[in-house]
Amino acid sequence: MEKKIILLVEADILIRHPLAEYLRGCDYLVIEAIDAQEARLVIDKGERSVDVALLDISEETGRNFALAGWMRENRPEIEVLRAGTIGRAVDQAQELCSEQPDLQRPYDHKLVADRIRRLLAERQRRTEDGKLLRQA
Amino acid sequence: MGVLKQHTILLVEDEPLIRMDIAFQLRQRGFAVIEAARATEAIDVLATRAIPISLVLTDVQMPGEMDGLDLLRWTREHHPSVTVSVMSASREAVAQALGLCAPSLVFLKPVLVGVMAGIFEAVLGEPAPDQGTDVA
Numbered sequence: 001m002e003k004k005i006i007l008l009v010e011a012d013i014l015i016r017h018p019l020a021e022y023l024r025g026c027d028y029l030v031i032e033a034i035d036a037q038e039a040r041l042v043i044d045k046g047e048r049s050v051d052v053a054l055l056d057i058s059e060e061t062g063r064n065f066a067l068a069g070w071m072r073e074n075r076p077e078i079e080v081l082r083a084g085t086i087g088r089a090v091d092q093a094q095e096l097c098s099e100q101p102d103l104q105r106p107y108d109h110k111l112v113a114d115r116i117r118r119l120l121a122e123r124q125r126r127t128e129d130g131k132l133l134r135q136a
Numbered sequence: 137m138g139v140l141k142q143h144t145i146l147l148v149e150d151e152p153l154i155r156m157d158i159a160f161q162l163r164q165r166g167f168a169v170i171e172a173a174r175a176t177e178a179i180d181v182l183a184t185r186a187i188p189i190s191l192v193l194t195d196v197q198m199p200g201e202m203d204g205l206d207l208l209r210w211t212r213e214h215h216p217s218v219t220v221s222v223m224s225a226s227r228e229a230v231a232q233a234l235g236l237c238a239p240s241l242v243f244l245k246p247v248l249v250g251v252m253a254g255i256f257e258a259v260l261g262e263p264a265p266d267q268g269t270d271v272a
Contacts, residue, residue, distance in 0.1 A: 013170075013180055013181060014181075017170050017181070017187075020171075031152075034173045038152040041153065042153070042156070046153065119184055119186060123184065
């Protein structure tokens with residue numbers, strides 16, 4: 001049986017990668033896109049059809065939000081899931097994983113959220129340390 | 137029974153369909169793959185140090201402030217233990233890359249991913265206990 005395909009649209013790699021890995025662990029084939037433009041290319045020109053799109057709709061340009069609307073109108077066969085926060089994105093991922101029958105999930109989805117937040121906090125700290133060094 | 141490890145490749149490629157295809161094939165060969173679309177994303181991952189990277193495989197010409205050769209130089213300076221590899225459709229870029237990484241790790245596009253994976257396996261060998269990503 002062919003794996004279901006999830007298109008994950010998230011600009012921040014420190015969020016995108018842990019989410020993608022979690023979903024791969026749940027036996028999905030995950031395609032990663034950094035923005036709506038990449039996502040459209042995948043949808044229009046990819047060899048296989050996308051089953052589910054999980055989009056970050058908090059991104060500032062609004063293009064992901066517009067993409068979600070475009071998909072609903074033009075590609076109704078794609079299940080569109082929108083997430084505005086890390087917590088919501090992880091919850092959506094966990095719900096997708098719960099749909100996979102007889103699968104032992106690789107790890108608790110709460111660990112995914114924790115991991116993402118730790119990575120982001122570490123980057124923030126590095127950025128602040130960098131600013132302090134430049135001021136010194 | 138010991139924990140299985142796998143090498144993690146940080147793949148940096150701005151063309152999403154190419155990135156998807158290479159990532160998929162490398163995963164099929166048993167590598168863990170982190171997908172980055174820009175050099176700055178790759179630096180974000182490398183700088184966290186939370187994700188052990190065995191090899192950086194990068195395209196050369198990419199949008200943004202840094203190209204793949206800049207990324208190579210940065211990686212060699214800040215993460216000298218990480219193996220670097222380059223792919224490009226430009227013969228000129230390939231020639232420049234030869235000064236920055238081992239000739240066997242410089243690839244002219246379109247790449248034969250199976251051949252590339254075999255070279256990576258030979259160069260990287262088995263992950264050491266403190267390297268790589270846990271598989272099980």
